[in-house]
Amino acid sequence: MGCLKTLVRRTLLGLLSRIGRTAETVARHAGEMTLLTWRVAVATLTGRVALRDVLIQLQSIGVGSIPLVAVTAILSGVVTSQQGGYQFTSSIPLYVLGSVVTSSIILELGPVMTSFVLIGRVGARITAELGTMKVSEQIDALYSLGRDPVSALAAPRIIAGTIAMPLLVGLADFIGVFAGLIAARFSIGLGPESFLFGARLYWHSWDLLYSVNKGLVFGFIIPLISVHMGFGTRGGAEGVGRATTSAVVLMIITVLVLDATFPPLFLN
Amino acid sequence: MIEYIDVHKAFDLPVLSGVSLTVETGETLSILGPSGTGKSVLLKTTNGLLVPDRGDVRIDGQSVYNSDGGALQRIRRQVGYVFQYAALFDSMNVFENVVTGLPDAEAKRARSPEVLGKVCDALEDVNLDPAVVFRKLPSELSGGMRKRVGLARAIVGRPQILLYDEPVTGLDPVNSATISRLILEIRDRTHVTSIVVTHDVEQALEISDRLALLTHGKLRFVGTPAEFRASGDPVVRAFADRRAAAEAALQLVEKEEEEVEEEL
Numbered sequence: 001m002g003c004l005k006t007l008v009r010r011t012l013l014g015l016l017s018r019i020g021r022t023a024e025t026v027a028r029h030a031g032e033m034t035l036l037t038w039r040v041a042v043a044t045l046t047g048r049v050a051l052r053d054v055l056i057q058l059q060s061i062g063v064g065s066i067p068l069v070a071v072t073a074i075l076s077g078v079v080t081s082q083q084g085g086y087q088f089t090s091s092i093p094l095y096v097l098g099s100v101v102t103s104s105i106i107l108e109l110g111p112v113m114t115s116f117v118l119i120g121r122v123g124a125r126i127t128a129e130l131g132t133m134k135v136s137e138q139i140d141a142l143y144s145l146g147r148d149p150v151s152a153l154a155a156p157r158i159i160a161g162t163i164a165m166p167l168l169v170g171l172a173d174f175i176g177v178f179a180g181l182i183a184a185r186f187s188i189g190l191g192p193e194s195f196l197f198g199a200r201l202y203w204h205s206w207d208l209l210y211s212v213n214k215g216l217v218f219g220f221i222i223p224l225i226s227v228h229m230g231f232g233t234r235g236g237a238e239g240v241g242r243a244t245t246s247a248v249v250l251m252i253i254t255v256l257v258l259d260a261t262f263p264p265l266f267l268n
Numbered sequence: 269m270i271e272y273i274d275v276h277k278a279f280d281l282p283v284l285s286g287v288s289l290t291v292e293t294g295e296t297l298s299i300l301g302p303s304g305t306g307k308s309v310l311l312k313t314t315n316g317l318l319v320p321d322r323g324d325v326r327i328d329g330q331s332v333y334n335s336d337g338g339a340l341q342r343i344r345r346q347v348g349y350v351f352q353y354a355a356l357f358d359s360m361n362v363f364e365n366v367v368t369g370l371p372d373a374e375a376k377r378a379r380s381p382e383v384l385g386k387v388c389d390a391l392e393d394v395n396l397d398p399a400v401v402f403r404k405l406p407s408e409l410s411g412g413m414r415k416r417v418g419l420a421r422a423i424v425g426r427p428q429i430l431l432y433d434e435p436v437t438g439l440d441p442v443n444s445a446t447i448s449r450l451i452l453e454i455r456d457r458t459h460v461t462s463i464v465v466t467h468d469v470e471q472a473l474e475i476s477d478r479l480a481l482l483t484h485g486k487l488r489f490v491g492t493p494a495e496f497r498a499s500g501d502p503v504v505r506a507f508a509d510r511r512a513a514a515e516a517a518l519q520l521v522e523k524e525e526e527e528v529e530e531e532l
Contacts, residue, residue, distance in 0.1 A: 132358075133358075136353065137351050137352070138355050138356075138357055140312075140317050140349075141349070141351060141355040141356075141357070142368075143315075144344055144347070144349035145344070145345075145368050145369060145421075146345040146371075147372075148341075
């Protein structure tokens, strides 16, 4: 009995200790990212961020992501349309599919799938790139040359992400709905007029702004996390791998948590 | 003049435990010591790459740690830093790497004849042919060439202080001798104040006005090469006598570590 008590006490203490350590880690990351945001804002507002660096990152993050975002949007639109069509073949009027596909793409799939593309294609790359610079003392070299890594490396990536992502989400919304419209024609024979009639029937102009706003928030948070994790990398090649994995996990969780906070905040 | 005043630094365990040292203007000081005794940590506190837990570092009377951002950047511009593995920017070619060593205003005019001239001069100062290396990426250079490009980047802005972090580590004897000669040439030409962290006792004796020996985070010896050679301290003797240096120093340091552990 005494042995069981000790075991329970140890398990509880271990659990509490683990929760405490996790809370401490979360608080530390949140504090460091708030500080990084502040330093990026100061660097931007005091004109210490080179426009050329921002344009290079816009090309890399924005233009470079278009093909993958387009493919993801097409597949999202097609799958939503096909599955919706399969479920609506009984009593619900088929034109409602237009509304379902449009709302699903614009409110949820467009922003979230685009953010996943950005996490995989851009976020991981930024963490690995800056992490490698950190462990090979290139970040220290910038400091020693009297240059600010936040102005030179962090700010251009975060500004470019924040500008590019809403545009990419807008593009994904358009392509996804269009792909859904085409798929509806071929899968259940719903014509474009009926699809658009259904889409307009339940259309709120606010939805598009809501979608782009999600893009704005995700576009800020993805490069912010990836830069933060890159700057915090320690321990050689293994450390870079660890930081990149942690960054991807943290970005996915953060995007999903933020995504869950949007409806109660903006759709009620 | 560089003043280290009671510098303490710990990473879980203490690394520097109250280091006080003065480096005079124009002097070349080498810091010796076994691995892990805080030589590079001490060097990195000089220009604020690492912040001491306690103590201060002053350059010409100005505290590095009580300076605002602008003042710290000005201090860093006076201090050239040669990293152990050169720390060249991977995505930039040699020319762009060296240009980053110039002040912002000049770096923005990278294609001007004046800036091109400065970069060429810096590369020639380290015995590199600008026409050959200008467009090369760091990955296309040998270890010795990378170190020399790192040195060119450090000297292109004509700093008053040069910090060398293990400048000959990983180099063959020929390249080591080249780097040692370059350190001497740069000192003689520019009268720069230099601090060299090294494991190479012969190099330290050759290039230094004074040597400092760091063990267990504390200065064990500070003096001229002649005083170093003549020292009766067994640890200093072990370092001075290069033939038995590695083995004897290791044995003595291990013995001292055991004693410290026993005391703890």
